[in-house]
Amino acid sequence: MSAANGPAKAGPSEAASHRDVVRVDSVSKDFGSTVALDKVSFAVEKGELFGFIGPDGAGKTTLFRILVSLLVPGAGRASVLDLDVVRDYRALRQRVGYMAGRFSLYPDLSVEENLTFFASVFGTTIQREYEQIKPIYTQLEPFKDRRAAALSGGMKQKLALCCALVHRPDILFLDEPTTGVDAVSRREFWDLLGRLKEGGLTTVVSTPYMDEATRCDRVALMHRGRLLDVDTPDAITRGFDRPLLGVRAKERYKALLALRKFEHAHSAYPFGDVIHYTDKRTGVQPDRIANDLKAFLTANGFADVSVEPLTPTVEDSFIARTDSDPESRIPNPGRVA
Amino acid sequence: MSELVIQASELTRTFGDFTAVDRISFDVKAGEVFGFLGANGAGKTTAMRMLIGLLNPTSGTARVAGHDIYTESEAIKRSIGYMSQRFSLYEDLTPRENIRLYGGIYGLTLAQIRDRTDVMLKRLGLTQVAGQAVRSLPLGWRQKLAFSVALVHQPRIVFLDEPTSGVDPITRRQFWELIYEAASNGTTVLVTTHYMDEAEYCDRISIMVAGRIAAIGAPADLKREHGVASIDELFVGLARPEVPSSP
Numbered sequence: 001m002s003a004a005n006g007p008a009k010a011g012p013s014e015a016a017s018h019r020d021v022v023r024v025d026s027v028s029k030d031f032g033s034t035v036a037l038d039k040v041s042f043a044v045e046k047g048e049l050f051g052f053i054g055p056d057g058a059g060k061t062t063l064f065r066i067l068v069s070l071l072v073p074g075a076g077r078a079s080v081l082d083l084d085v086v087r088d089y090r091a092l093r094q095r096v097g098y099m100a101g102r103f104s105l106y107p108d109l110s111v112e113e114n115l116t117f118f119a120s121v122f123g124t125t126i127q128r129e130y131e132q133i134k135p136i137y138t139q140l141e142p143f144k145d146r147r148a149a150a151l152s153g154g155m156k157q158k159l160a161l162c163c164a165l166v167h168r169p170d171i172l173f174l175d176e177p178t179t180g181v182d183a184v185s186r187r188e189f190w191d192l193l194g195r196l197k198e199g200g201l202t203t204v205v206s207t208p209y210m211d212e213a214t215r216c217d218r219v220a221l222m223h224r225g226r227l228l229d230v231d232t233p234d235a236i237t238r239g240f241d242r243p244l245l246g247v248r249a250k251e252r253y254k255a256l257l258a259l260r261k262f263e264h265a266h267s268a269y270p271f272g273d274v275i276h277y278t279d280k281r282t283g284v285q286p287d288r289i290a291n292d293l294k295a296f297l298t299a300n301g302f303a304d305v306s307v308e309p310l311t312p313t314v315e316d317s318f319i320a321r322t323d324s325d326p327e328s329r330i331p332n333p334g335r336v337a
Numbered sequence: 338m339s340e341l342v343i344q345a346s347e348l349t350r351t352f353g354d355f356t357a358v359d360r361i362s363f364d365v366k367a368g369e370v371f372g373f374l375g376a377n378g379a380g381k382t383t384a385m386r387m388l389i390g391l392l393n394p395t396s397g398t399a400r401v402a403g404h405d406i407y408t409e410s411e412a413i414k415r416s417i418g419y420m421s422q423r424f425s426l427y428e429d430l431t432p433r434e435n436i437r438l439y440g441g442i443y444g445l446t447l448a449q450i451r452d453r454t455d456v457m458l459k460r461l462g463l464t465q466v467a468g469q470a471v472r473s474l475p476l477g478w479r480q481k482l483a484f485s486v487a488l489v490h491q492p493r494i495v496f497l498d499e500p501t502s503g504v505d506p507i508t509r510r511q512f513w514e515l516i517y518e519a520a521s522n523g524t525t526v527l528v529t530t531h532y533m534d535e536a537e538y539c540d541r542i543s544i545m546v547a548g549r550i551a552a553i554g555a556p557a558d559l560k561r562e563h564g565v566a567s568i569d570e571l572f573v574g575l576a577r578p579e580v581p582s583s584p
Contacts, residue, residue, distance in 0.1 A: 152377045153378070154376070180502060183573060184376050187573065253521070270513060272533075272535075272536075315506050318506055
């Protein structure tokens with residue numbers, strides 16, 4: 001596991017590698033008494049698809065706004081493409097593409113008019129940049145005369161991505177492009193990001209959907225203004241340090257409540273139709289825990305119980321790293337011990 | 338137990354020559370947690386607006402909590418609760434004030450409001466912050482308070498529109514425990530979500546595609562019938578059109 005708020009982890013090579021296109025060193029930002037960012041450090045390498053994963057209020061938007069020079073850090077330093085985000089903001093703005101979290105296109109302009117407008121701001125045209133935007137624009141072209149306001153959520157996001165790309169930026173910052181978008185359109189959007197990555201574009205993207213972490217080369221787990229971890233999705237889930245068991249029972253909610261009363265229970269959370277369970281004991285084999293759980297639930301009157309070892313997801317890791325945080329929530333029943 | 342709280346039959350709504358909701362029929366039983374799924378633009382919001390008495394159907398019939406959606410929309414509004422991700426509470430007011438406001442709107446007596454306020458605050462663990470502006474509370478707390486406020490008049494059915502959007506994973510699960518608890522007390526819950534794991538928490542779900550109900554049933558039955566491992570897989574299979582016919 002890499003250090004959370006310590007020196008930046010720069011990927012395979014050590015800190016301040018020449019391949020780093022984003023360098024952030026101990027950046028903090030307050031809004032009055034609210035600490036939005038608390039000594040955040042990380043680096044993004046050229047060509048990476050890098051994700052910030054965290055809920056609303058984690059500080060994702062504040063960080064993105066600092067990186068595209070719309071906000072000045074309260075403390076610390078940040079550079080993008082070797083340009084300081086405060087001193088070199090004019091040069092930086094020509095070279096970054098930014099998609100804000102809220103839909104920020106002109107609702108009364110058509111798809112084509114929006115794109116033409118954003119191209120002209122950067123002194124170019126749709127025709128000249130066609131190759132760059134082609135994979136996305138071909139999906140939008142059938143609706144090019146439609147007003148942006150009349151597009152579905154998924155299509156609006158594709159248009160916004162297109163507008164952020166039209167000036168051939170060297171790096172792309174996408175702040176929650178898939179929030180509120182249905183599961184199918186989200187997949188399609190990530191497919192597009194994958195194609196941009198194949199073209200060599202560095203992309204920094206944020207999302208509250210933990211399952212999207214696996215689409216990234218590396219992710220930063222973000223919570224309450226701090227980075228909990230920065231690593232590949234695989235490394236993050238490998239760091240999950242207890243056996244994880246999936247429990248299925250017919251009466252799922254009652255089984256969940258019962259499991260929390262089991263004497264060795266460490267945590268029990270519902271994940272779809274499975275309950276994810278961890279045990280307080282250390283050094284006990286998963287099979288043994290599974291047998292204990294089956295016996296416990298059967299003795300408590302549950303029928304059709306099945307228990308199997310599971311591979312943790314990024315969401316399991318995120319929960320494990322935040323479930324003993326007493327400040328952020330009402331007493332948490334899922335964390336037993 | 339098998340009393341029907343929502344009965345919709347051939348419910349349809351057109352806007353000009355566009356059919357947003359196309360002859361949908363479904364029932365929801367008392368105490369059920371019913372997941373109302375669909376892609377953006379599939380017609381969920383239009384259907385929900387008809388069921389809560391905010392939009393008249395073009396044709397078809399529906400009864401909600403025993404009331405006719407054409408002639409008794411005011412009675413429907415009184416017998417349902419509603420909560421959306423975007424707006425539910427007055428953020429400048431305190432939790433206590435929000436409960437009193439909504440209690441008053443729904444015609445509870447002052448004594449009822451007082452009793453329910455204390456019970457609610459205690460149950461949610463919000464007693465210490467009951468006098469603090471809602472704006473200053475973490476999002477997860479606000480969402481849970483909003484859910485309880487939506488139930489303050491003890492409605493028979495509560496409509497939740499993307500209630501957990503952007504909420505952290507633990508709070509998201511705690512929110513679902515409130516849903517289970519409400520359902521176990523007999524409240525019917527109709528919920529929309531973009532989290533496909535949450536779809537699996539529902540007793541039954543429907544998946545709307547282009548104004549129609551493309552699938553309806555218990556998640557386990559649907560997965561078996563369609564030979565898929567997850568509702569996510571089913572959703573993608575049903576909702577991804579061959580060509581993007583509608584943006």
